[in-house]
Amino acid sequence: MLLLTIGLMSPIRGEEITPEQVKFFETKIRPVLIRECYGCHSNESGNVRGGLRLDSRELTHIGGGSGPAVVPGDLEESLLYNAIIHEDFVMPPKRKLPQDVIDDFREWIEMGAPDPRVNETVEVRSSISEEDIDQAKANFWAYQPPIKHSAPSVKNTAWPRSDVDRFVLAKLEEEGLSPTEDAESYKVLRRLCFDLVGLPPTPDQIEHFAERWKSDPDAAVAYVVDRLLEMDQFGERWGRHWLDVVRYAESTGREVNQTYPHAWRYRDFVIDSMNADKPFDQFVQQQIAGDLMPAKTDEEWAENLVATTFLAIGPKNLNEQNRVQFAADLVDEQIDATTRVFLGASVACARCHDHKFDAIPQTDYYALVGIFSNMTTYFGNPPSEYGTITNAQTRQSSSLMVLPVSDPNPYDKRYTAEELQDLRDQMQEKQRELLTVRRGAVGPNDNAATAQRTRLRLLNEMSALSAKLAVVDKNGNPRSYCMGVQERKKPSDARLLVRGEIDQPAQDVARGFPQVLCSVQPEIERDESGRLELARWIGSDDNTLTARVMVNRIWQNLIGRGIVSSADDFGITGQPPSHPELLDHLAVQFVESDWSIKTMVRTIATSRVYRMGTAYDRSSHEADPDNALLWRANPRRLDAEAIRDAMLSISGEIDFERPRGSEVAKAGFTRVTGGVLGNPREKARQAIQEATRSRGTMRRGMQRGRRNSMSEDILRKVTGQLDQEDAKCRSVYLTIVRDEEPRCLSVFDFADSSTIIGTRETSNTANQALYMMNNRFVIQQSEAFADRVIRERKTPNDQLQYAFLLAFGRPPTSSERSAAAAFIREFAPTTSYRSRGEDTINALCQSLFASAEFRYLD
Incomplete structure (x- = not known):
């Protein structure tokens, strides 16, 4: 079986090895490696098979194309041990090592794989x-x-309502420009609501x-x-808006798109934090180091753990062989997410070399690596009593964290004692079959390819069984899990x-923060990773960014363009602020x-400035074609969620x-294939069974004139599972699976959930x-819109006016009334305006939805 928990036991470094461990390695491990392995897996031999070298500590831990040769403390993941016991690999190829030698390697790996072979350290200078x-x-x-500048004086003293207005107007007056007139009241209200x-x-x-508005526009807006x-x-x-920035999604994406059944907890945490107006500095610290923050109650502790999902929810290449x-x-x-989301700084650019533009040396990047690599990231399937078993396609996986409160996934099933025992029996049977395959005891007509297919099938079936067993305790009751991170010891x-x-x-790099962003480098204690200190520094009053x-970000979401238009890049390559004093003041x-x-949204x-028109x-325009100085409001298309919700x-x-929860929470830990959660064939089989059971319902539906055939309905249920x-x-609660976003969102430029999106494309x-x-x-929705109009307004004129009011926030103009009448005559020429059919008003309502005015904020 394939087992993995990211970050089990750190390798023992040369300076930490005891004399007894050195003696053990030199007398029992190194001689065997030289005699049995170096001939094919060393640099001096010139023959490095499978990309695996075993002649240095670092390269032994890194491994070759199949993964790490040695994972300190983990026999299951140590491919060298699996090879010498002839489990997944057979090394040496023609014979098996004596049992006492195998026992020595087992003991060595379990003690942390102490290895005194230290290569000469290269020092990279910045x-x-x-x-x-x-x-x-x-x-x-x-x-x-930042400095809180005093608002500048302006010539047109009657126009401003706040310091924000004075900063903007002063810039306009410097360039000889004037702000446009206020928008009409219904446009301002529509803008505010959306x-x-x-x-x-x-x-x-x-x-x-x-x-x-008629009596006091300022009071009306407030x-x-x-x-x-x-x-x-x-x-x-x-x-x-925040979920866009933190690359929220409910699956890993990439080649093996595995689900995150508990990602919805983080979604709800973000929404609740916004509604509670949680101080943003606390919001920041919870997401970076919630697991290290003090908590007075179990509920508060659970919230802090869920908040760290921010660090676990990114895309992952689970097909990567090398641990x-x-x-x-x-x-x-x-690191990339943390620095760009909170600091607008692309520190991850210094992974391979000094930053090309900003004053961030490569050592600063690895100072942060020291902080983040000292935590375990939990993102996958919780371990069952049989361990964490991944499917055959997933080479990397992880466990989940147990919440300190009882709050199980709403779709997790409770098992009776009989059902639980049946699952265990199935698992044991699969284990026996897998052991038989590994020992080569296959049928007389089976070849190696058949054995491999059988092995992969068994691993997938065991993974599915493990996922079912993992979500319940020994009595069959659902456990409460979440994604997130935990500190290592x-x-x-x-x-x-x-x-x-x-x-x-x-060379080793001491843990620390990017120097250019710190006035004083905070001290990190030897027995602490520094992540809590990093969180407190990022979410502090003294941080400049x-x-x-x-x-x-708030300004951009309200005005349509940020004061710094490169919302995720405040570095040298980013855009300078159009109103630097205003940005600092705010x-x-x-x-x-x-x-x-x-408070900032209200301001x-x-x-x-907010209620200017778009004239x-x-x-x-010739003086400021990009409208950077804000001489008018920016016309904006509604985003995908607002269109659907509207x-x-x-x-x-x-x-x-x-x-x-969500559809992913309902499906559990599974693979996404072709827009389907789980096995598409199995989903189709279940859909056919469901349709067969509901034949009577389908027959009644067909009598009402339903156009979809049984096969079309089944196909839609299977292939359209994620379109919802x-x-x-509301659209924020739709399931967001990487590379399989709902059509209603993706067609209108929904945020790419595999990257940090501070500004959506339009x-x-x-x-x-x-x-x-x-x-x-x-x-x-057009039909329901028409039903509402007909139900709530009785005369044709009132219905037309009501439809426009609902769709655009205003009554129709005389020309629009004429156009609507012409549309009705052309759509249904055999009916009069007063006796038009239901299909006609359905089409009229759909045309309002399809209009540009519905999709745009003017």
């Missing part, structure tokens, strides 16, 4: 000097502490806002902002890798507000109750128009 770092600190704006809660305004909200900030939908909207390479890539992804520094290659280690980066204000995201949303002015809201079918077209929940393509014309979900 081309970035201390003087270069000091100059960058002194001269580059992002590395200097920006703050991701939903269109209701007719009642439109009516009340219009009345307040009132709506306060009401929207109190709604649970605020956390769902702004939580989704050391996998661990190095995992740490690299965690004995922290150690990392070794710099020449050109980032795992087989070319250089964290507040700036987050304020810029950053300091953010910290002073106890890092309150809602920006109640400004005069085009030729002279202003259709559900307008049709009246939206379900505001939070669903617990029938779901009525396109206008034919696929989007075709989706709005032909997709089943759009047609369903």
Whole structure:
């Protein structure tokens, strides 16, 4: 069986080996390696088979094409041991070593594989000097502490409503520009509702806002902002913004796309944090080092553990054969996410060499590696009583963390004693079959290829059984798990890798933080990894970047363009801020507000800048074609979630109750293949059985005129499992599987969940128009929209006006009324305007959904 827990026991370094261990290695291990292995697996022989070298400690741990030869403390993962016992490999090829020699190797690996063979250490010198770092600190704006500047004086004193307005207007006046007129009231309300809660305004909200606007626009905006900030939908909207940045998804992606059945816990944690207006500095620290933070209750401790899912949820190449390479890539992804998400700094660029542009030497990268490599990352299938068994395609896997509270996955099954015993019996039978195959006891007509296929089948079946047994305790009751990280007991520094290659280690690098970002390098105790100190430093008032980066993200989500347009890159290659004094002013204000995201949203949303119109002015455009100085509002297309949620809201079918878990949580730990969770053939078989059981229901449906045949319905259930077209929940709760995002999201430029997305791309393509014309979900919502209009308004004029009010937040113009009448005449020429058929108004409502005004914020 294949077993793996990332980071079991660190290899014993040369300086930590006792004299007794040296003697054991030199008398019982090295002679055997020289006599039996060096002939094929050493550098001096010139014959390195399978890429495996056993003539140095580092190369023995790294291994060859099949994985590490020795994993200290882990016999199952040590391929050298598996080879000498003739399990998965047969070495030496023609005979088996004596049992006492095998026992020596077993003892050696279990004691931590002490190995005194130390290669001469190469020292890599950086081309970035201390003087270069000091100059960058002194001269580059992002590395200097933000200052709360006083708002500048302006000529047009009647226009500003806040300091935000004064900073923007002062810049415009310097260039001889003027801000455009305010947008119309319904446009401002629509903008506020979509920006703050991701939903269109209701007719009642439109009516009340219009009345307040007439008497006092400032008070009207402030009132709506306060009401929207109190709604649970605020956390769902702004939580989704954060999930974009932290590359949230429910699977590993890449070649072997394995599910994350407990990723939804992190999604809910983010949404709840936004609704509670959790101080952002605490939010930061929980995600980087929640497992190390003090907790007063088990519930608080559980929340801290779930928060560290941030470090575990990234994409992973589970097909990577080499354990050391996998661990190095995992740490690299965690460093990249942490530094870019919170600091807007691409420190991971220094993995292979000094940073090409920023003053970040390669040693700074490996100083962070020392911090992150001293934790265990939990992301996969929990271990059953048989260990963590992966399928045949997955060469790297992990366990999960047990929560200190009872909160099982809602779809985890409870087993009776009989069911539990049956699973155990099946597992034992598979183990016996696998042992038979490994011993070569196959049928007389079977060849090696048949034996290999049998072995792979058995491993996959054992993995499925292990996944079922792992989620329950010995009594068959579901356990509560989460993804995340945990500290290891004995922290150690990392070794710099020449050109980032795992087989070319250089000098040790002391754990620490990027020098150019620190005024003073924090001290890290010898018995601590430094991760908690890193979290506290990143989420501190003294950090020069964290507040700036987050304020810029908030500004971008409300205004449409960041003050720094490169939201994830505040380095030399990023864009300079268009309003540096305003950015600093808001950053300091953010910290002073106890890092309150809602306070910052309120500050920006109640400004005069926010409610400017989008009217085009030729002279202003020629002076500032990118609108960097904000002489008008930026027209914006709604993002994918807002488009889908708006259709559900307008049709009246939206379900505001939070669903617990997701489709992935329901499927459990399994592989994603062709948009299907699990085995597609098995899913098809289950769908056919379900259809057979519900023949009566299908027959009644066909009598009502259903067009889908039985085979089409089965095909949709199987192949469209992840499209979730029938779901009525908010889009933030849809299952997000890497490389298999729901069609309703992917067609409208949904964030790539395999990377950090601070700014989504926005396109206008034919696929989007075709989706709005032909997709089943759009047609369903158009019909529900029409039903609502007919149900709630009785006369044709009232129905038309109501439809426009729901879709656009305004009544139709006279020309639109004429166009609607012409559309109805052309669509159904045999019916009058007053007696038009249901299909006609369905088509009219769908045309409103398909219009540009529905998809854009003006």
